[in-house]
Amino acid sequence: MYSQRGATGFKEKGKRKSLWHGLRRDKFLYLLMLPGLVFFILFKYVPMWGIVIAFQDYSPYLGVVQSKWVGFEHFNRLFSNPDFVKLLRNTTMISLMSLLFFFPMPIIFSLLLNEVRNVVFKRILQSIVYLPHFLSWVIIAGITFLLFSQTSGIVNLLLASYGEDKVDFLTNSDMFWWLLTAQSIWKDTGWGTIIFLAAIAGVDPQQFEAAKIDGANRLRQVWHITLPAIRSVILILLILRLGHVMDVGFEQVFLMMNGAVSEVADVFETYVYRMGIQSGQFSYSTAVGLFKSVIGLVLVIVSNRIAKRLGEEGVY
Template structure:
């Protein structure tokens, strides 16, 4: 009897744990329903397509399908690493992202600290709206505005330079300024979005910390440095880790729209390379291998930066 009872005990405990899970779900059903669209989105567009990774190890043919296409092992990765354009693509991709990391990432933090010091609520909201508005513009519109402002012939900036007695400058076809141009565009478009995130983090700082700092005679600058920044440091670290994880992703739309023959040597990145060979030439297996290489590098960087953050006593992503 005891043996029989003990044999039945694990299923009973398992059934009890399942019931507790279902009770918890029913109790918080509104929260789960709120998160359901995001879960479904990630399942359909992020996890299901992972099966496509297999074709990077095949000579995939749409007519044969994934099950019947021949396996070729690491052939496409060997082709990628031995291709003469690989180092150029890697250089351009890394350079653009490093510039964004250096100049773009700190700016939302600075803007959020400055906006946090604005006492006039109406003025603060107006400034927030102005810097956040470009986030809703597509890269097509951003590129159009850039051409309108910077084109050498009829660009507004060059017209002003000419009116001031200066020579016109070729912003759009000069390889020396192309990376900087992309960085400025990214700052203008997305700095407002990052500012909103950091402002939300600052709103959660305990007001008593500021009161204690005031009693100690701390100026507004010292309060921002010794109270606000340490309080949002965990958010900064997490976003920095995630940003490092995307260091191989430049963004196809921005580069593709601003790219031209004069700057192709510094503009061609992995994303445009995948479009050119994968979409236009149908080399699906090779370009999938390129995408998998990017993902592996991003994963490694996230793991390393997360471990580094934890080694210094910070909260990581996981």
């Protein structure tokens, strides 16, 4: 009995010593990590205390401590709301279209960009496709209106000049989801290539040389060497993207939404804005936000476990 306790105590002491030694050895790395850690603690973890108001009838005058507890009343109200199915449908479809059409675009573009051999042209092209990312959604929405407005949009003016009928791009509910997806592709495809280009740069050049000797053309080199090399990066980003499946971007949807397309444009984020900011229903809007977060967390955990079973690294 004594020897077992002594061995356990010795192991624990050895672990503490090893931990302290690691901290002293890598102290500068931990100092570099400190600002990011403080940021996440102050702006990500501390505000999580506010989640409790989702289970309260919160009043700003009473505060969190004195507000009345109502349990899952706000969640029951959300699930029984006639608009819940519409909100879930719109949010899911916009995210699904983004996942199917936007997510692969940075991968495809990075593969194409990697094949450009002229260094100067490659850098100029990179800079051009990066620029839209730095434009705000207000500017993107303004450009969209200038291009696709039915009365004075450039596209409709060109169609009219050729004798074609004008198309109501902005007020057609059938086109709204496609319009949002096209905006996302144009704005963030270039920015998304940064990670994939960095992953491609880490591929051993000797593999390409060996493939050339074996007679593989550029397409086969991409398929059999480049894509397998960046597969883990693609999978990790896909898992992280699934965690935001309920987040479709408030600014983009809010700026593009109008009365004609409200039936397909209203998502959880715009609903939270109306309920929380405009109506002052803080507890109810927090419950909606918590529901979104739980769905994202479940999707990340499930997709990560699937990735692990398939032999991939996963996120954690």
